[in-house]
Amino acid sequence: MSIPYLDPNSIWFPDPGDALKEPNGLIAAGGSLSTEWLLQAYRQGIFPWYEEGQPILWWSPDPRLILLPGDFRVSKSLRKLARKQVYEISFDKNFSGVLNGCKHGYRKLEGTWITNDIAVAYTNLHLQGIAHSVEVWSSSSLVGGLYGIAVGKVFFGESMFSKVDNASKLALFYLTLHLKEWGFEFIDCQVHSNHLESLGALEIPRCEFMKKLEALTEGKPNNEEWQVDQRINASFNKYYE
Template sequence: MRAIQQLHTGDDFPPTANALDYPNGLLAVGGDLSPRRLIDAYRRGIFPWYEEPQPVLWWTPDPRSVLFPEELHVSRSLRRTLRKNRFRLSVDQHFEAVVRHCAQLRGDGLGTWIGDDMLAAYCDLHHIGHAHSVEVLNESGQLVGGLYGVAIGRAYFGESMFSEETDASKVALVALVDILKRGGFQVIDCQVESDHLNSLGARNISRLDFEALLAQTIDIAHDEGIWRLPDTCGDLL
């Protein structure tokens, strides 16, 4: 059995080929959540996922769940939701609130993987322009859905989404794809397969193919002016 590398300040990540088969993709433990460390991780297809106060765990699963923007599946029922135009949209106006909603305790009582350190780390990335949120508000102006993630070059690394009204998180994803298409983004990293994301068009590719895709996209700058949306979701159609 391969040993997991312990990271200390300044240490580089080990080669991703060293990741464990079980648990799938566990690569390293320790280190910090500084912007430099996080950006370096994402550029290599590595992300943090752990429950505080445990040490940071770093992952690069194989296969990798991805969504290519042109393959987004918008069902007839979701199109009806968009046409009803009952949701308002915004970008990066409520970033911390979106992360906090995503961090709410799971229904199984096991806690959340988005603790205070993770919240602070992604807010730091947001403040330097690498983390972005899409927000969905109801007719009363309440935040009822959204998502957040990290943008590097022309790859978007999705972190989490939430929904407090039917279809709100799906509307957020449609809105995100609208932004990314305008910016020439090639891929949305969904990390680990789920039935929910598969229903929206996500699929698995190998780790090697994912890393090759990143090598072709993360150094191609995108126009920062793309991070805007129409006021209401009906305009996404």
């Protein structure tokens, strides 16, 4: 079974239900990484994922891995790390640094999946207040973080990295605390991984995922830079005293 090659001048995606079973979720090639294309893709449960030298490949796997903000599992090691308060957390302070850390520190496929075009596209989303980053700092050094995009009440996670143990987990934990407070319903984790499952993520059928998206991604992104809510920060620190 073949997949359609999309005309970059006309935004259109096939029904995710028509995606291939092998490889799981491959739905189309071509198109564009413009803001309009990417927002339409995410609202339809589709994301780009390809290597340098390949055409843009679009995916919508079944099942889909999601994490509810209130379901994040705090391990003993993370609790101990949080209690020490040796790291500082920020939002949207060094998107390019997080992107670069993910590019060189994490692999979805063999080789780097964060191509130059992907980096440019998501940086553009960040400049528009759509893509966001979470940074973990040790003094002035960036030691971990994650990034993704926010559409409606869904955060679509893209990648995370750690230069020290548990840094990306700490970033994800802070993110879930804020997303819960801000009324977000879930984080899209895209494809299954034992690591994310151990943190509380669960798989749901793609059809169920699509129904959730239809109701939760309406309207325009708020286009605002995110900041750490000091009230959440204070309650977090008090909890781990």
